[in-house]
Amino acid sequence: MSIDPSSIPSFGLPQPPQGGGQPGGAPAGPPVIVPDQNLVAQLLDQMQLKHVVDEEGDLTAPWENFRVYYMFRGDHKELFAVRAFYDRPFPLEQKPEILALIDEWNRETLWPKVYTHTHDDGIVRLIGESQMIVGSGVNLEYFVGTTANWTQAAVGFEQWMAEQLGDQAKPADGAAAPEDGPADEA
Template identity: 85%
Template structure:
C-alpha cells in the first residue's frame, strides 16, 4: 500500500500555489493543524481502508489477522497512537523465540515498535505501536504521511512475521477458507 502525497485531499486547508511564491521563493511553512479522529477517518477513506469506531470510540481498521487502532489519548487528546493488535497466538514456551524475533524487528525498523502481551491463560500475542504528540499542532503533510507510513508498517510487520516464522502455508490455507480478498477484512 503506497500513497501518492498529491492524491491526498486538502481536508479544507488552503493549499499554497504551485511553485511557491513569485520568483521561486518557498511559500513558507506548511499550515499547522491539531489532528482529530475526523481527519484520520478522512485519511483512511482516502486510503480506501475499511474502518469502524469501536466501543471505546477509537477508529479501527480490521485486517484478516490483525486490527489497527487510531487513538487519541491524554487529557487534551495530545497523544496520537497507531496500535496494531496481532491475532496470532503463541504458547508461553515460545516467548523467548518470539522476543528474539521482535528484537530483530525493533533493531532494524523505525516502526511499529513491537512488544509481547502475555494473557492470564499463558497465550502470548504481539502488539505494534507508534506514537506522536500532536497537542501543539503538526503539519498536515507530516501527519498524513506519518499515519500512512505507520499503517503500511503495521501491515508489513504481519507479512515479515509470516515469512520469518515460515507461516506462509498456514496463511494460504486461511485465505482458501475465506473469500481470498486482500486488504482490510470485510467483517467490519
C-alpha cells in the same frame, strides 16, 4: 498493501500564495493543525481502508489477522497512537523465540515498535505501536504521511512475521482474536 504517497489527499486546505504569504515576501510556513479523529477517518477513506469506531470510541481498521487502532489519548487528546493488535497466539514456551524475532524487527525498522503481551492464560500475543505528540499542532502533510506510513508498516510487520514463521504463521484453528481491545498504556 501498498500506499502511493501521491494518493494522500490535501483535505482541501488552501495552498500558500506564490511568492510568499507573509510580510516582506517571506514564504508562509506549512499548515499546522491539531489532528482529530475526523481527519484520521478522512485519511482512511482516502486510502480506501474499511474502518469502524469501536465501543471505546477509537477508529479501528480490521485486517484478516490483525486490527489497527487509531487513538487519541491524554487529558487534551495530545497523544496520537497507531496500535496494531496481532491475532496470532503463541504459547508461553515460545516467548523467547518470539522475543528474538521482534528484537530483530525493532532493530531494523523505525515502526511499529513491537512488544509482547502475555495474557493470564499464558497466551502471548504481539502489539505494534507508533506514537506522536500532536497537542500543540503538527504539519498536516507530516501527520498524513506518517499515519499512512505507520499503517503500511503495521501491515508489513504481519507479512514479515508470516515469512519468518513459515507454516507457524497461521493462527491455530479455533484460536479466537483477543477479547480485550487496545490497552491505554500511553
